[in-house]
Amino acid sequence: MSDDKYGPSTPEPDSSGPDLHREDDEPTQPISGPSWTSPSQSHPAAADRPPSRGPDDRPIGHEHPDSGAQPGLHAGAQPSPQPGLHAGPVSPVPAQPSPWGPRPGPAPMPSAYSAAPTTPMPVSREQPAKARVPGWVWPVVAALSLLLGLTGGFLGALGYDQLDDGPSRFDGGLESVQTRNSAPLDADNGSIAAVAEELLPSTVQILAAFEGEDEGATGSGFVLDREGHVVTNNHVVAAAAEDDGPIKVVDSLGVRHDATVVGRSTVYDLAILLVDDPAGLQPAALGSSSVLRVGDPVIAFGSPLGLSQTVTSGIVSAMDRPVTTGDAENIASYINAVQTDAAINPGNSGGPLVNLAGEVVGVNSAIATAGGGGLGGGSSGNIGVGFAIPMEQVRITADQILRTGEARYPVIGAKVQTGGPGSSGANIDEVNEGSPAEAAGLRKDDVVTEVEGKLVADGIALIVAIRTHQPGDTIEFTIMRDGAKKSIEITLDGEVG
Secondary structure (H helix, E strand, C coil), X not given: CCCCCCCCCCCCCCCCCCEECCCCCCCCCCCCCCEEECCCEECCCCCCCCCCCCCCEEECCCCCCCCCCCCCCCCCCCCCCCCCCCCCCCCCCCCCXXXXXXXXXXXXCCCCCCCCCCCCCCCCCCCCCCCCCCCCHHHHHHHHHHHHHHHHHHHHHHHHHHHHHCCCCCCCHHHHXXXXXXXXXXXXXXXXXXXXXXXXXXXXXEEXXXXXXXXXXXXXXXXXXXXXXXXXXXXXXXXXXXXXXXXXXXXXXXXXEEEEEEEEECCCCEEEEEECCCCCCCCCEECCCCCCCCCCEEEEEECHHHCCCEEXXXXXXXXXXXXXXXXXXXXXXXXXXXXXXXXXXXXXXXXXXXXXXXXXXXXXXXXXXXXCCCCCCCCCCCCCCEEEEEHHHHHHHHHHHHHHCCCEEEEXXXXXXXXXXXXXXXXXXXXXXXCHHHHHCCCCCCEEEEECCEECCCHHHHHHHHHCCCCCCEEEEEEEECCEEEEEEEECEEEEC
């Protein structure tokens, strides 16, 4: 059992079940069962392949980075806190009815100006006669000086506060940046070509430093707003962010832009970048995944295998699929994913998943593979099972990062068993002292069967169900205790990650 306050307890590994792992990991031998992968591409391999794990204990909402994953589920990212998803379309930013118009070309380079040193004025030798100043002038001068001093001090302090916040901080979050929320196309237009024409100018390729190589990792992303913010996966830029390495954003015209990390969420596998010169970048229209139905057409955009501006299409295969994109260092990165059969491969990580109305409904983050010696660092490529982070979660995380530079996720302060057979509920292995779970009356050996009226099959499903909410929310748990059903309400705490 882990000694970490929120960390999981880990039983013996079990090699059964599917694997979720980073697509760019190199297996040492063929994988007998399907494995789930984060489709980022690194050269060389972006991360070591995590070992498969069996039944283990996982903290609910706040897992220890070294904890084990669901049998065979692993992939590439690190943990980080944050709120969750809400039913129904989320539009925190007022819709902007006017079309954005055609994408302009690159801005002209500013002309260079040379500054010459100034020359002091010569001092006059002739001394003018002194004039007598009336006595009443001095009190007026003193009063004006005091007023100007106070005003200057106030403005100086205000300027300092603004500089301290930095150009990437926006107190109003998504509401204070220029996003695009109106659909560019009719939902029933049926034309993938029309969607591609709208979204390709908003899709970018990410080139990030990895293991000493400036462009060792490659992924995808999309333009969030007119201010130059770009959405991508955390695992695409994690190494560059930790080592302060360079990050480049390549737009649809092939122009390279320097970029910096505004904030990252390892728990939700999301990162927000800021491009130094956003001139010419076109924001993508933001949609909602909550209105998607199984069978709806979707289109995936990105740079698979380094092939920029690639478009693939498919359908929504499933909704609310609990998967993890964590690797051996961060196995606790869980998402409540949109599953799709649109072809997603290494390098697609962070790219947009789009509906026929031209709205982004998710961020491509992980794929399942059958192992073998395929493309992308030793693992086989797309087999028609890909996963995207729902747009509702992307909005929440982006809003938090824009406001504060960091993201938060909900926790209850208990450990849950994440391995072994599911379908009967999530077994609580430990309740931390002083936690929201203890305050609500949750006990060791309780079995959580429902959250807010929705069935919970196992520990992974419970973690994901909690993470679809936000810190401060009060949610209802249905539990089985000593053979009897009981309902309790828990107010979620929050952690950074």
